[in-house]
Amino acid sequence: MPVTRPFRVPAVALTAAAVLLSGCTTGDPEGGASSSAAGQGAEPTDGPSPVPEDLPEELLPYYEQELSWRDCGVPGFQCATLTAPLDYTEAGAADLQLTVSRKRATGPREERIGSLLVNPGGPGASAIDYLQGYAGVGFPEPVRAGYDMVALDARGTGRSEPVECWDGSAMDAFTQVDRTPDDEEEEEALVAALTEFGEGCGASSGRLLEHISTDESARDLDLLRAVLGDTHLHYYGVSYGTQLGAAYADLFPERVGRLVLDAAIDPRLDALERDRQQAAGFETALDSYLADCGAQRDCPVGDAAALTELFEALDEEPLPTGEDRRLTESLATTGVAQALYSPALWPQLSDALRAAGDGDGAPLLALADGYHDRDAAGSYGTIMFAFPAISCLDAPPALGDAAEVREALDSFEEASPTFGRDFAWATLMCATWPVEAKGEPGPVTAEGADDILVVGTTRDPATPYAWAEGLAEQLESATLLTFDGDGHGAYGADPCVDDAIGAYLLSGTVPEPGARC
Template identity: 55%
Template sequence: MATSRLLRTSAAALAATALLISGCSSGSSSPDGETSAGGNTEAGAQRPAAGSTLEPLASSMPGNLRPYYDQKLSWRPCGVSGFECATMKAPLDYAKPGAGNDLKLAVARKKSTGPGRRIGSLLVNPGGPGASAIDYLQQYAPQPAAVRARYDMVAMDPRGVARSAPVECLSNKQMDRYTEVDQTPDTAAETTKLVNAYRAFAKGCEAHSGKLLPHVSTVETSRDMDVLRAILGDPKLNYVGASYGTLIGATYAGLYPSRVGRMVLDGAMDPELDSRATNLEQTAGFNTAFTSFAADCIKQKDCPLGTKSTADAGRQLSALFKKLDAHPAATGQERKLTESLATTGVIAAMYDQRAWPVLREYLAQAKAGDGRGLLTLSDSYYERDPNGTYSNQMYANPAVNCLDLAPAFRDPAQARAAVPAFRKASPVFGETFAWSALNCAYWPVKPTGTAHRIEAKGAAPILVVGTTRDPATPYIWAKALAAQLSSATLLTYEGDGHTAYGRGSDCIDTAINTYLLDGTVPPKGKRCK
């Protein structure tokens, strides 16, 4: 059971760790990938207007923050050859800095290699919330070579994530049980079991990380990035953020518009949306992704979902899930493939079209009673390694999401009432998405953030990148963010998968690399295939 259906990591990171998150079904989509959920585009038609605009922080620095901005880092060799690591301090609470509650945040870098003049530091973040930026950096810093030559490549694990005061919630065995809970309750007893699982998860987070939970917001992480920028000696922040990393970057731009350098936001989020609208529009985005997968599948002789139509493929997948709900499949181990785990496994493969052949194989296995393949995909989504150990990504994810926005639903009755709208957006996965959006209702910390516009007036040119059939961050979000940011240019990739940079399009990579190296944004309306 996913702790939240809000975002996950960039597709490039998924290719390394395997895969991650959600959604699908039949339905129609417009030429630019903006899904018409059941023909009515309900997700888009009911987009709430944000009540405010994110205002910049004062340009003058409060004196009590000076010790953080003036700190010196002690770099040491670490991990992969050529990398250096350090620890920086940041205030747990920016309203009360220096109160003896500093956080230690992990930072890594790989210095520019040349040739050519060094431009500065380039911070990267692959998304999540909860993904390790340092792991991403160490896996992908070798590419692209031209950018690596001119920048020091830098990453900071955000507060609450991986090496930076990680949020902790459950034991590994408890997490195993949590992921198996039915996400599509049919009875009052099943609804109670799901609610109890959400309550127990939240209680575990409070018990293990209660002091940290009120201070892992996107705003606070963006402020941490400004501290790091100053420590690195850069007058402006150069940044590449993917998926949820785009919200971190856009938030930084809103808070510090005069300090924006070259900023790429790939697989953009829309900060104007509340939690319900975000979940509903993402559901429609995965509808587009599944339709694309199904259209490819039915052309293959080995398609386990038939060869009739995408709608029929969706019905066959729903039938498989229903079968697993009643009779979980064997996996060769004590854990069985439940409906919930199977759903998560299919969800994982929607992130990258390169996983489609594997998904076809694993679906065929599951239909024959062998759940090992889909369980492997589900484990990759949850970052569960073969010995049963989970990373903290699934703990940091709701910790950030539930702090940034008010819950989508307050109670099970609201979630159940929303199921028809979510099914309309995605007949196969809509119900799962609706119920998984209930998790924040039981969070132990009240949200500190609200939906808002980000205009970042006065910022240098920002490059927003959107993929037309992106499942996790629908293309409509990239268009919305580019329209909000006063200096943004939208670059469009007409294709499948989550995010676009570094995924095989020379057109996209050339446009982004050119911007990063000489500051030239692509022409207005630029589209790549």
């Protein structure tokens, strides 16, 4: 039950990313045990030094550290540990150990452009899973030939001292709580569940929850850039990864290299407006799915109203799934939302809705499990914990209590008749969170940065196209590339988009203003 729907690439793009790093051994299969700001793989030194000249003295030891690369147990990939200060304003008082992975450039070393850092969003999704399961093997070959492909699991996520909250059985119960309460008793049960969840995160994670903001993660990116020996940050971020990349550009415009911000987020939006617009984005994506489904001979659902009827029926009587968990309204809503992230999941959604119509909730439950990053053994990935922890730290809550949610329900249901109530009540996650927000929404300009490429998809569910327009408008040096299509994230979904992003990453060439694919 995240704050809203995660800003992340869908699970369909990460199916090969299940291998963990628990089998790491020492050694460097490609030679060289370490790298530093002055050493291995650095860019030509005709620009600024990787280490900023005006760096505060207390941060110098972090920027001058060397990474000791080791075999990750995944062929072709290495991993290392980056030390970062827990609090950049109190460097040296307490440190975090952040995990990095890379795959070296496949082309000649003399033609290497630099390191390309990738981030799949969330916030809270594992960048290392994304690198090893998709980007490091699935990005176009010329890009992988020109760049060392690099991922950093952000502080509090993945393998980088992740936020901890509850075990699998407690999470199973939590994900089944009714998120669209019909009366005061159900409202109180929802607020109690959210409050207990936040308290569990606070008890397990302690002071970490105060220091996993997007700005702090952006500072970690700059630290890694320097330690890798790159004078500028080259970066591909999708979804929440665009918020992280834009924050970096605003903090370090002089260090911006080639930044691709795909499925962009508009940082000016407050949490309330963001959540309402995201609900509308899922409704737009649902309409697109229904239009496609309606063209099929055996479409299991005729319109959005029929889907709402299914949800209401599940609210009264959950469906059996062949295990102890039953398919509740909340889990079914989550399963449908998961499938809207990518048209590749639409056939699976149709099969799941057909099964639900026949009294079998297992296929929709499987989609919900994919969304929750729940494995077959009942364990949950860190995104379920890191997502609210980062989101609630970055911005004040959208709504403060149940009374405010009731007042806002009409506007949410107007934005999304199917998902609006669910989105409205989910805003209470941050209202009950144990750590006060220290961020505020606001524009980013990155004044003086080199060209930045922003990409938006017209029927993106999780990051509506208007957000990409808004981000491109704010960033002083941004060019917007529009993909007229469906799904969350455009790179890898369309050859025209791939060519445009490739030209930018490999030669710095941005599309013409108004370019569309």
